[in-house]
Amino acid sequence: MVEGWRNGFREATNSKPLFVTIYATVIIGVLVSSFYVFSAVYSPTNGSTSWLSSPPLSSNTLSLPSLRLCILLLWQMFNSFLLCHVFVAAGRIHKLSQENATSQSLPVALPPPPPEEEAQGKSSLGKIWVSPPKDKKMPPLEAFKLTKELFGERVKDNVIIVTFGNYAFMDFILTWVKHLTDLDLSNILVGAMDTKLLEALYWKGVPVFDMGSHMSTVDVGWGSPTFHKMGREKVILIDSVLPFGYELLMCDTDMVWLKNPLPYLARYPDADVLTSSDQVVPTVVDDSLDIWQQVSGAYNIGIFHWRPTESAKKLAKEWKDILIADDKVWDQNGFNEIVRRQLGPSVDGDSGLFYAYDGNLKVGILPASIFCSGHTYFVQAMYQQLRLEPYALHTTFQYAGTEGKRHRLREGMVFFDPPEYYDAPGGFISFKPSIPKSMLLDGNHTIESHFTLVNHQMKQIRSALAIASLLNRTLVMPPIWCRLDRLWFGHPGTLEGSMTRQPFICPLDHVFEVNIMLKDMPEEEFGPGIGIREYSFLDNPSLPKQVKESWLDVQLCQGCEASNITSSSGALKFPKRSNEDTFKAIFSSFNDVKVIKFSSVEDAFTGFSDKGREERFRRRVKRYVGIWCCEENKTPGHIYYDMYWDEKPGWKPVPPQTPEEDHPPL
DSSP states (O other), rough: HHHHHHHHHHHHHOOOOHHHHHHHHOOOOOOOHHHHHHHHHHHOSSSSSOGSOOOOOOSSSSOHHHHHHHHHHHHHHHHHHHHHHHHHHHHHHHHHHHHHTTTTOOOOOOOOOOOOOHSOOOTTTTTTTTTOOOTTTTOOOOOOOHHHHHHTTBBBBEEEEEEEEEEHHHHHHHHHHHHHHHOOOOEEEEEHHHHHHHHHHTTTTOEEEEOOOOSSSSOOOOHHHHHHHHHHHHHHHHHGGGGGTTTEEEEEETEEEEOHHHHHHOOOOOOOOOEEEESSSSSSSSSOOOGHHHHHHHHEEEEEOOOOHHHHHHHHHHHHHHHOTTTTTTTTHHHHHHTTEEEEEEEESOOOOOEEEETTEEEEEEEEEEOOOOOIIISSSSHHHHOOOOOOOOOOOOOSSSHHHHHHHHHOOOOOOOOOGGGTTTTEEEOOOOHHHHHHHHHOOHHHHHHHHHHHHHHHHHHHHHOOOOOOOOEEEEOOOEESSSOSSSSSSTTTTTTOOSSSOOOOTTTBHHHHSOOOOOOOHHOSSSOEEOGGGGTTTTTHHHHHHHHEEEEEEOOOOOOEEEEEEEEEEEEEBBBBHHHHHHHHGGGTOSEEESOOOTTTOOOOOOHHHHHHHHHOOOOOOOOEOOTTTTOOOOEEOOOOOGGGTOOOOOOOSSGGSSEEEE
């Protein structure tokens, strides 16, 4: 009851005058009745006026005063109870009256306002990864037009992060967006160069705008007229956005963000432009900007940050005018040409910024160790050696076109594939390569020792491809060890001054033509296709549980009998030099197993029984291998890998000696 009084008084202090009047009336009534009770209890029945001298009540009789006392006590309890409830009810009425007053300006059912990042993205943009209702009609194309208002819906802290592309790069774009949203960044926009991509991204809940490019939806080759058109569209976009007054972090679609870059970029508020580069030799060993005087590589426009300063706007306009005037100029070459008109001096002593272009533009070069190229990340692993955290990865310095870029990102486990990629029909096979220590580590790193090492691994891969084809499984490629780097020009084995360690695990596209391996080829000429996965596939966190837990270890043995009975540890003993019939007979019992892992594939398979299939297989895999490039002071300096090098006595790794020899091995 005491708590009821306390709550009542607390509510009363916030009440209107009407409720104060009610409270006062009830309290006065209680006080009067209390006085009456006390007067009745202590009224004099024996002439005494002392409260202490009143006689005790009889134990067996109930006098009239006693009866009146009981009634009055009950009345007092009732009043107290009533008062408590009046207080509580009055408080509730007061609260409802306040809510009713508020409801005149806000709807009663209005939910609490969303966080700022969720509130952004109205109109045709919406929240990221939240698909529009299926029964909703897509807004007209005009709603996706490039405007300051549309960009403003996604800007945060005056920064917008943008990429662009056509439908052929849809999976790259989704990977780019996923990395940013995983970093809790929502101020992003994707420029669609064709309506097919625009519609696809809209229905996936990805913020998109129309670049009005009317681009083809297919992949474009590097250096093609369409490729140059894409470059011009990028520059036109930059020139259009800077007048909006927003900072622009412009990205190519073949890169991914591994760490939130915005705090890093904010460390250089005076920079007009911060650009990545193709630098392969470190100029710093920490996370400061590269030393501009020591940067010899091209400024790479796949990752660069623009502030809406007058100097930056002037640069963007002139750059755009140059590309429009000559459609053969590569956008990156044009950028480097005009920015390098003047280099220096430094803006100050320690920021790393320098003056460029017209002497007023302040530029900084992002460190190649943590804003990584395909070389500093995959070949040198520079960030690992320097114990730094990478911010970005751009798939430059790679081969085999778009397929090579995709495979590189998969090797790094930073590409987002759909679930079915990780659970292919028929299952997978993998194997552990066997490499002698002397072949890997002993002796000098020469062209001869490099090819000896790679050819030894290639022969095992050839056997594994045959087994995968026979069992209709997808081959998980092994990591490939190389002694020498691969480039487009002659070099002594590695780039001088780089941090390339020898030997190193080289990307698959250093040795194999990944684009050919993934290409559909006529089965009547090349036999059935053979699916492949990257060497890191089985370590990928996206691998589903049903694949991780379904393994068969196969141990090759000499002279043992073929059997489908596994040991107590679950391993299967399988004889070396088995033929096609033996493989089919034994492994047909394990069709439900997701992954078959061979301890080795050396001398595992004697070849296909059908000579026609054998020939088609050979015709296919001969095309899988590429070139090594390049020997110094030789023209040509490239050397072809040969899948069947071991069948050619006296084979040596030498460049083509005549133009007639300059072709892949037959």
